[in-house]
Amino acid sequence: MPYVAKGMQVGLFGGSFNPPHAGHALVAEIALRRLALDQLWWIVTPGNPLKSTRELAPLSQRLRLPPAVAANPRIKLTAFEASYHVRYTADTLALIKARNPGVDFVWIMGADNLRDFHRWQRWREITMTMPIAVIDRPGATLSFLSSIMAKTFDYARVDEADAPRLARMKPPAWTFIHGPRSLLSSTAIRNGELSAD
Ligand SMILES: Nc1ncnc2c1ncn2[C@@H]1O[C@H](COP(=O)(O)OP(=O)(O)OP(=O)(O)O)[C@@H](O)[C@H]1O
Numbered sequence: 001m002p003y004v005a006k007g008m009q010v011g012l013f014g015g016s017f018n019p020p021h022a023g024h025a026l027v028a029e030i031a032l033r034r035l036a037l038d039q040l041w042w043i044v045t046p047g048n049p050l051k052s053t054r055e056l057a058p059l060s061q062r063l064r065l066p067p068a069v070a071a072n073p074r075i076k077l078t079a080f081e082a083s084y085h086v087r088y089t090a091d092t093l094a095l096i097k098a099r100n101p102g103v104d105f106v107w108i109m110g111a112d113n114l115r116d117f118h119r120w121q122r123w124r125e126i127t128m129t130m131p132i133a134v135i136d137r138p139g140a141t142l143s144f145l146s147s148i149m150a151k152t153f154d155y156a157r158v159d160e161a162d163a164p165r166l167a168r169m170k171p172p173a174w175t176f177i178h179g180p181r182s183l184l185s186s187t188a189i190r191n192g193e194l195s196a197d
């Protein structure tokens with residue numbers, strides 16, 4: 001797990017990154033800037049519990065940053081979930097919080113994950129554990145209105161103008177961030193339809 005000093009605002013960006021691409025880099029850059037983060041942890045999962053492992057490349061091949069963000073010292077690449085034998089985000093976030101008192105964390109995900117968030121294990125618990133920032137993604141823009149998570153936690157939605165303060169807010173608190181969007185996806189790259197940058 002990366003080192004972080006007390007008082008910092010840290011974004012947690014978990015993903016399969018199978019493979020990593022410029023769309024991920026865009027999400028990381030938007031999150032760092034709009035959420036006023038000191039650090040962003042790029043957390044490579046041993047395997048999304050909801051995805052088949054059939055097409056999943058080994059962790060070693062997914063453990064790399066796209067060129068656009070590789071030189072950014074605020075982005076920390078890690079695969080600690082594998083070494084700690086955790087896979088579910090609810091467990092990951094509990095572990096991170098327990099080991100880092102005094103740090104303000106925010107979970108970051110693309111809008112496609114907001115759409116399916118109610119299928120994640122203990123998703124309500126995740127929402128009560130730390131604030132969540134959802135980054136717009138082509139094809140999933142309306143998830144901020146229509147998803148079960150958005151409806152259930154409508155009362156906890158924060159205006160994106162207040163995003164710089166999100167990490168310090170008491171959960172539940174979440175926001176939807178609009179901005180430049182990327183059509184890239186790992187599936188399209190694996191299928192040879194698009195290139196990673
Ligand atoms: N183009 C994109 N725009 C916004 N968010 C994205 C984009 N691509 C990925 N994300 C987000 O980045 C995180 C990691 O995504 P992931 O590694 O699953 O990439 P993916 O392109 O969605 O992969 P796949 O096509 O294999 O499902 C997720 O929260 C996902 O929502």
Ligand SMILES: O=C(O)c1ccc[n+]([C@@H]2O[C@H](COP(=O)([O-])O)[C@@H](O)[C@H]2O)c1
Nearest residue numbers: 014015016045048050088089090120121
């Ligand atoms: O905990 C869950 O049930 C769960 C279900 C689906 C996805 N996740 C996490 O969400 C993150 C994004 O996954 P992915 O495959 O969309 O890149 C990654 O950290 C996964 O471990 C977690």
